[in-house]
Amino acid sequence: MKPAHPVTVIGGGLAGSEAALQLARRGVPVTLIEMRPVRSGPAHHSDLFGELVCSNSLKSDDPTSAAGALKRELTMMGSQVLEVARQCAVPAGGALAVDRDMFAVALTARITAEPLIRIERREASSLPEGRVIIATGPLTSDALEPTLIDLVGEGRLAFYDAAAPIVDASSIDRSVVFADSRYGKGGGADYLNAPMNRDEYERFVHELVDARRAIDKEFDRRELFAACQPIEEVARTGHDAIRFGALKPVGLTDPRTGNRPWAIVQLRAENRDLTAYNLVGFQTNLRWGEQERVFRLIPGLEGAEFLRFGVMHRNTFVNAPSLLDATLAVRAKPRVRLAGQLTGTEGYLEAAATGLLAALNTWAQIAGRPAVTMPREGVLGALVSYATDPATTGYQPMHVNYGLVPPLPDRVRGKRERYAAYAERALDATSALIRSRSDVFDAHDEGLHS
DSSP states (O other): OOOSSOEEEEOOSHHHHHHHHHHHHTTOOEEEEEOTTTSOOTTOOSSOTTOOOSOSEEEEOOTTSHHHHHHHHHHHHTOHHHHHHHHTEEOOTTEEEEOHHHHHHHHHHHHHTOTTEEEEESOOOSOOSSOEEEOOGGGOOTTTHHHHHHHHTTOEEEEEEEOOOEEEGGGSOTTTOEEOOGGGOTTSOOEEEEEEOHHHHHHHHHHHHHSOBSSOSOOOGGGBOGGGOOHHHHHHTOTTTTTTTTTOOTTOOBTTTTBOOSEEEEEEESSTTOOEEEETTOOOOBOHHHHHHHHTTSTTOTTOOEEEOOOEEEEEEEOGGGTBOTTSEETTEEEEEEOGGGGTBOSHHHHHHHHHHHHHHHHHHHHTOOOOOOOTTSHHHHHHHHHHOTTOOSOOOBOOOGGGSOOOSSOOOSHHHHHHHHHHHHHHHHHHHHHHTHHHHTOTTSOOOO
């Protein structure tokens, strides 16, 4: 059995790339529509598939963490995006971070080499015939907006998020900035650390909160996604807010003094050559000139050369609980599925995971197989359940986290032990699903069959 028409995937980010590759591996012709370079979004810098526009970190690789458990689930499910990410990893302590350029180049090469994927470089402005996966991300273009509004009704929401600046490694004063990871995790020297004493911190916070912003408005905190709030907005909530957040000094010792600093600014490698570093947690809405002025107050960054300034942009997502079913299909139009950050599932690998799930269910729909529903005991299943449950109210973007999974049958007191139990249960539940649905998960490169 072959599909009468190819599946159309709109959007070449992580969700769209994963979906296109998964469908092609199952013998389904895919038309992948990506508007770049015909039209570029406000946060993009290239026409590559899977370009990372915010951090280059894919979060914790600790298998007992929710982010680590998601990586284990995606590995079992055959995620192409995660496979490429591991090939392009850079040192990041206990996290998985990638050389963003290498990653986008490698993912683009994998897509362009796939004979069943036909790439169309144009801006989508209407809903194609046949089965469609819309994975346009949080920066959906204006041309597609009327179609999307017609599809989802008035339940479309919006929020703002931001990206951190990147500095040239050669411009960092290494007599002040030292290499180390908190508590020696990972390689023990995966981050650069700019220490601040109390006076330096006080001056920095004062200048930070008074600096001029690019988008000049007072934000309602509901408009700012929690994980990507501009650092100056966090600082406005309290004088020590960032010292207990992005600038927390715990687990680090300044080799110049032998003591823990009052605050620490961490920098994470952007590439394997270690020629560029981003300021961890420094998403910002400051004007570029203000970023240069204020961030050069950080010890060791007085002469920093900025390869990219931080940017802030308007992101959009749909009210998924009122719109989507557990297979990510639009309830009123099941030939259409949504995936990625457009659904409010926030995070790089969360986007790839929903792209994978949308592809599996589109394939199952074409092949006449039962739908694939991820178990709630798994972190992906818990996230999708939250995002598609009509009982979910006040819906906001959400990462995978253990607050979404069902409670353990027996109380586990310690946080570390509880997380380990959650992770083991997630692994068991996902493994059981994959074994029971080998018709879908093992269909790689076999095409469709009766």
